[in-house]
Amino acid sequence: MKSININRIVIAGGILAGIITVFFFILPVISLLLRCSPGIILSTVQDPFIIHAIILSLGTAFITTVVIVLFGTPLAYIQARKEYPGKDIVETILDIPIILPPAVAGIALLLLFGKKGILGFFLSEIGIQVLFTVTAIILAQLFVAGPLYVRQAKNAIVMVPVVYDQAGRTLGASSFQIIIKIILPLARKGILSGIMLTYARAVGEFGATMMIAGNIPGKTQTMPVAIYSLLQTDMDGAISIAVILVWITVIILVMVRVLSDRRQVC
Amino acid sequence: MLNVRVNKQLRDFGLQISLQVDPGEILVLFGENGAGKTSLISMISGLLEPDGGLISLNSHILYNSDSGINVPTEERNIGYVFQNYALFPHMTVEENIGFSLTCRGFLKEIIHKRVHEWLETCNLTSLAKFPVTDLSGGQQQRVALARALIINPDLMLLDEPFSALDMRTREQMRYELRDILKKSQKPAILVTHSIRDATSIGDRFLFLERGKIIREGSIEEFSHMSFEPDLHAYTCVKQ
Structure with a gap:
């Protein structure tokens, strides 16, 4: 009798904790959505600078995601399937941007790509300016969001049993065919969620972007940077952009869920 | 014809095996779990590299430690049926x-x-x-x-192909498997620790223990030997 009561208390406590946690995450979003009417959003998105910020954020995040998928997937495969000296060091290096505060990442990139930086010096010598350009936004997003994709894709590949690679080899498949026809389709859910995380993180990137790309309306001002700017002068405008960001996130989440549930034929 | 003479240091013991399989013959690798059966067919298929030795199939060298030849798995043309398929x-x-x-x-x-x-x-x-x-x-x-x-394929390797089957399906599949293998006329190696699998499908057997062949012979001899007390101790199932 006593143990039944304890079980009920534990279950009730668990449900209560779950409800509190869910509300903690959803209430700020709800308060944001309640504060903003469709009319205010419509008038905000007619501002050419805001339109530019939206296009810039979505466009740079897209380029960042494509670049990191192209370069990060082979790295994720190597980290998941191959053994080599220094593998743990590479793993640790990939974790650094994830735990590094964005402001620190910004300073680090500033020192790298600044006119006196290791790379910036050579680039400026050949006439390439990185700081306060769209390229700087992409570099900041790559630095901050890229490791998330590599980590996620690596974990997804690790989850694919090695026996499928072996079966593929006995059937005459090359390493490339095994990756394309077996591993990637089987790891697609994890990889898609990695792409989603990377894109969402890149769209929302603020700290490092602010430091190396600046806040130039119509040029390098992304959506998060625009929210920060408008907070001082136009609260409704800032909320409108925040709501748009929320909707973008929701759409990405729904798209990825639909895609990963669909059976993929290789 | 398959010729194998390999050695490999496994975790608990050293594997040292020589064997031969004729065209159309089904050789049964028999022994308890961990005897080195799967390791041996992995070496034949190229999934595991031996420490030394020679593997040849229809007079093509697949592996030769002396001359540094090690044909990749995907080029060996060996059919492999995995334990869980x-x-x-x-x-x-x-x-x-x-x-x-x-x-x-x-x-x-x-x-x-x-x-x-x-x-x-x-x-x-x-x-x-x-x-x-x-x-x-x-x-x-x-x-x-x-x-x-x-x-x-020039050779078929089958690693415990019945382990995922229930008893009734297993019985039926034994005959189907032998029939399909015999029709294909390919040499085959079947890994099992079931006496019934061995006697239903195989033509010849090798009994492995800790990486060494301790007995070998025809399936008729095997059927007879399986009733000996010492061998019976190794065979957990007599279905």
Whole structure:
């Protein structure tokens, strides 16, 4: 009798904790959505600078995601399937941007790509300016969001049993065919969620972007940077952009869920 | 004909094996779990590299430690049926069976024709479009066999092919497997720790213990030996 009561208390406590946690995450979003009417959003998105910020954020995040998928997937495969000296060091290096505060990442990139930086010096010598350009936004997003994709894709590949690679080899498949026809389709859910995380993180990137790309309306001002700017002068405008960001996130989440549930034929 | 003479230091013991399999012959590798049976066929298929020795198939050298030859798995043309079949779960039955032909760049019409021949041989025609995850254990085993045999392999390796089957299906599949293997006329090695599997399918047996062959002979001899008390101790199942 006593143990039944304890079980009920534990279950009730668990449900209560779950409800509190869910509300903690959803209430700020709800308060944001309640504060903003469709009319205010419509008038905000007619501002050419805001339109530019939206296009810039979505466009740079897209380029960042494509670049990191192209370069990060082979790295994720190597980290998941191959053994080599220094593998743990590479793993640790990939974790650094994830735990590094964005402001620190910004300073680090500033020192790298600044006119006196290791790379910036050579680039400026050949006439390439990185700081306060769209390229700087992409570099900041790559630095901050890229490791998330590599980590996620690596974990997804690790989850694919090695026996499928072996079966593929006995059937005459090359390493490339095994990756394309077996591993990637089987790891697609994890990889898609990695792409989603990377894109969402890149769209929302603020700290490092602010430091190396600046806040130039119509040029390098992304959506998060625009929210920060408008907070001082136009609260409704800032909320409108925040709501748009929320909707973008929701759409990405729904798209990825639909895609990963669909059976993929290789 | 397959000739094998390999050695490999495994975790708990050193494996040292010499064997020969004639065309059309089914050799049974028998022994308790961890005796080195799977390691041996992994070395033959190229999935595991021996420490030294020689492997040749139909007079082609697949591995020779002295001359540094080690033909990659994908070039050995050896059919391998894995313990749990390792069917690709994101593909249908026909996609699994035709996978090797797709990788080799065959024309779609040829792939379709050969896949359907094997679907018929293995009694799987009605299941062609089914995802392999929807099949029973016996049906999955037939898909694994068809997938391995469609490449017209020079050798078939079967690692505990009945372990995922229930008793009734197992009984039926033993005869089907022997029939399909005999029709293909390929030399085959069957790994098992079941006396019944060995006597139903094999022509000859090798008894392995801690990486060494401790007995070998015909299946008739094996049937007789399996009643000896010392050997009976090794065989956990006499089905």
